Amino acid sequence: MADVTQRPARRSTAVLAEPSCPHSGQICPTVAPARSTRDYAAAGDLLRALAAPVRIAIVLELHASPCCVHDLVDALAVPQPLVSQHLRVLKAAGVVRGERRGREVVYSLVDDHLAHIVVDAVAHAEEQA
Numbered sequence: 001m002a003d004v005t006q007r008p009a010r011r012s013t014a015v016l017a018e019p020s021c022p023h024s025g026q027i028c029p030t031v032a033p034a035r036s037t038r039d040y041a042a043a044g045d046l047l048r049a050l051a052a053p054v055r056i057a058i059v060l061e062l063h064a065s066p067c068c069v070h071d072l073v074d075a076l077a078v079p080q081p082l083v084s085q086h087l088r089v090l091k092a093a094g095v096v097r098g099e100r101r102g103r104e105v106v107y108s109l110v111d112d113h114l115a116h117i118v119v120d121a122v123a124h125a126e127e128q129a
Contacts, residue, residue: 046114049093054078055086056118062096063115066108 050056057076061067067075072083087107090096095114098105109115 046093046095049089049095050114050118050121052086052089054082055090056122058083058086058090059095059109059115059118060122062107062109063112063119066099066106068104068106070104072107 050059054076058072061072061075069080069083069087072087073080076083087096087098091098091107094110096107097110098107100106
């Protein structure tokens with residue numbers, strides 16, 4: 001039997017294929033570049049920030065349109081302190097940003113990539129149900 005511990009590690013940076021994304025229809029290059037553990041840690045932090053049902057609901061609401069805290073409280077039927085706490089987590093993770101307009105702060109998503117992650121996760125969960 002061959003000793004597999006002596007094989008050199010292979011790193012592939014080649015494009016494997018460019019299939020169409022089933023959700024957007026756009027080209028999704030399947031590239032396997034060498035990534036750093038910092039990239040994986042940042043992705044893990046982002047996914048942890050999205051990993052609460054209220055935060056998922058907030059992202060979906062903000063994907064529809066920017067909102068104030070009181071709009072989110074009404075839409076989600078959860079207490080204002082809870083919405084504010086979850087918005088702080090999402091803001092710290094770089095998912096949402098707040099813009100002061102008079103006495104209110106209007107929250108919006110930093111970019112739509114994050115909304116696509118949440119929309120796809122919810123759609124997948126609905127398919128599994």
